[in-house]
Amino acid sequence: MQIIVTQNAGFCFGVERAITMAFDATQDHDRNIYTLGPIIHNPQVVKTLSEEGVHAKEDVDEIENGTVIIRSHGVEADTMKKVKGKTSLNVLDATCPFVKKVQNNAELMSSEGYSVLIVGDEKHPEVKGIVSYIKGPVYVAGSVSDVEKMPKIKMLGIVAQTTQSQENFEKIVDACMSKAEEIKICNTICDATEVRQYESTDLARKVDCMIVIGGFNSANTKRLYSLCREIQPNTHHIEGADAIDENWFDGMKRVGVTAGASTPSTVIEEVRLKIEDIGLQNKL
Template sequence: MEIIVAKRAGFCFGVKRATQMAFEAAKEKRNTFTLGPIIHSPQVVQKLEEMGVKVRKDLAGLSDATIIIRSHGVAAEELEEAVRKELDIIDATCPFVKKAQEHVKSLSQSGYDVVVVGDADHPEVQGIVSYATGKVYVVGSDEEASRLPKMGKIGVVAQTTQSFENLQNVVMKCLARGGEIRVFNTICDATAIRQEEAKELARQVDCMVVIGGYNSANTKRLTEVCTELQPKSFQIETAQELNPAWFDKVERVGVTAGASTPKWLIDEVVERIQQINRNK
């Protein structure tokens, strides 16, 4: 059985940067916390906790401490609170997410009603939305966009892990809702490239394995695009979740991973598939 691992499986630039910053901070052995999980990988979060870096839901009661801002970013008011408390701030926000936050702030200040294309429950989107000073709407699809009210000026940005097609479809609906439209394509190139690579791989194999946290939006999307082309596509977090039955009569297995998945997890999955193959 041949195992093909996607070239761009695993950490993207923003996640790699954030984890490096977090592990460097952990070595300092200070009173260090992350505001929310640093990335959407329970295994990486656990490793950091073992090194003394705990996850905080908020900053209540915190003083004389180091706070790491996660790769997805945080709400503007949370960052302001950290500054007021004079905490030592390590901002590991992905630069692409930071750019989306800046665009929302600028659009809002320029009199645009803002539309954010993404998942309203995702921490990245919640952070981006907080930078608006005027009206802001979150839509996940063109169907939701068609229900937006009429507006004079509309500014559009996207969650960095959205597909370009979805952004394009929402923008088309917004054209019917506003007199003036300004669009910033804030989708991360790495996300689009990763999805295209996964599609190409899914066409070539008999089974696809997608590795990543179940709370990871980009991993979920990778699984969706793979399933469209290869129905035998499975998302897992760890090698222990692999089911030997998935590989019955399979000659070629494709493996890809979300942007928050570390290389050591990918290696463990590949080793486990190899073991399953030997035991056939």
């Protein structure tokens, strides 16, 4: 049985950076280390960090002193102000530079007099963060139908949540053409998501079974799973090697493995080894 792992499976640049900062903090700082919300949507990493003394808190008011790590998708402007204003806290800002770029672009457009449209999911913390940096009118559109509900606008600035698909962004930009007299567009999509989706769907076409690894509450992993499943119905979403059922691989010649942007390489390797082991046993 051949096992093929996609080239860019697992951590993206921003997540890798945030995790490294968190582990480094356990070496350099006291044991009072906190993240605002879980640092990534991966239960194993959150558990390991918690064992090292990095705990997730939902609200900065729950933290008296110590080190606070800001997650890769950033926080709202008020929260950042509050954290930085608390002199008893040491702040490590792990906001991904690509997310920072969206916040800065949106803030600049707003200060230049543009109403700002964010293409993305209004409930996602990254989008809530971007919204908070905009002083004037702001809209969030996840689909063309959201654009249809917007009024006519004189000057419209458009940015994207970093994990949006290029296709959806372009559809929404097109729909905006009839909505505004002047449009300024900053394509702020980070290609990490798209690269993972492209590689995974490409692999799903070539294998008998796909394994998608990542947290059940990770949006990008769930999306990878549904995209692969559309192509290869024999696709399984797991959080780790323990969940593997050896019956999945009966009669399989090629198995594909992919993982969301918050899945550590150690978990991917454990899964690969377990499938390899099952393949060897089936041969005996």
